[in-house]
Amino acid sequence: xxxxxxxxxxxxxxxxxxxxxxxxxxxxxxxxxxxxxxxxxxxxxxxxxxxxxxxxxxxxxxxxxxxxxxxxxxxxxxxxxxxxxxxxxxxxxxxxxxxxxxxxxxxxxxxxxxxx
Numbered sequence: 001x002x003x004x005x006x007x008x009x010x011x012x013x014x015x016x017x018x019x020x021x022x023x024x025x026x027x028x029x030x031x032x033x034x035x036x037x038x039x040x041x042x043x044x045x046x047x048x049x050x051x052x053x054x055x056x057x058x059x060x061x062x063x064x065x066x067x068x069x070x071x072x073x074x075x076x077x078x079x080x081x082x083x084x085x086x087x088x089x090x091x092x093x094x095x096x097x098x099x100x101x102x103x104x105x106x107x108x109x110x111x112x113x114x115x116x
Contacts, residue, residue, distance in 0.1 A: 003036055003037060004037065004076055006036055007033050007036050007037040007040065007042075007043070010029045010030070010032050010033035010036065010043065011029075011030070011033055011042055011043060011046065011078075013025075013026075013029040014026040014027070014029035014030040014033065014043070014046055014047070014050075015046065017029060018046075018049075018050055018053070023050055023053060023054055026047075026050050027047055027050050027051070027054075030043045030044075030046055030047035030050065031043075031047065034047065034066075037076075039070060039073075040070060040073060040076060040077050041066075041067040041068070041070040041071070041072055041077060041079050041084065042067075042072075042077055042078055042079050043067075044063050044064070044066045044067030044070070045063070045064065045067035045068075045079060045083075045084075045088055047063045048060045048063035048064040048067060048088075048091065048095075049091070051063055052091065052094075052095060052098075057095040057096075057098035057099050058095075058099055060091070060095040060098075061092065061095045061096055061099060064088060064091060064092040064095060065092065067079075067088065068084070068088055068089065068092065071084070072084050
């Protein structure tokens, strides 16, 4: 299908950008992919890894939570089920630990501000 094909092109563009050190280009591609197919976890989880690489643990938490809410689709998703069950929850725990000392809205994985 056309949306799935475009989604996969964006995933590849993100992966290539990350491999070349073009972190923000990679994140832009992954963000576009999440809008195109918000029902698949691949772009959320790959993007979360890039946010961790950028030192943005709070954003990584948000992306990891979104990706982990979605089950890998055996046909359309490239996320290995064991990564979905072990690797990414571990990354989530590490990203949450990286947020220590920051006020975080744990329900949404975002910085919280006084008065919210």
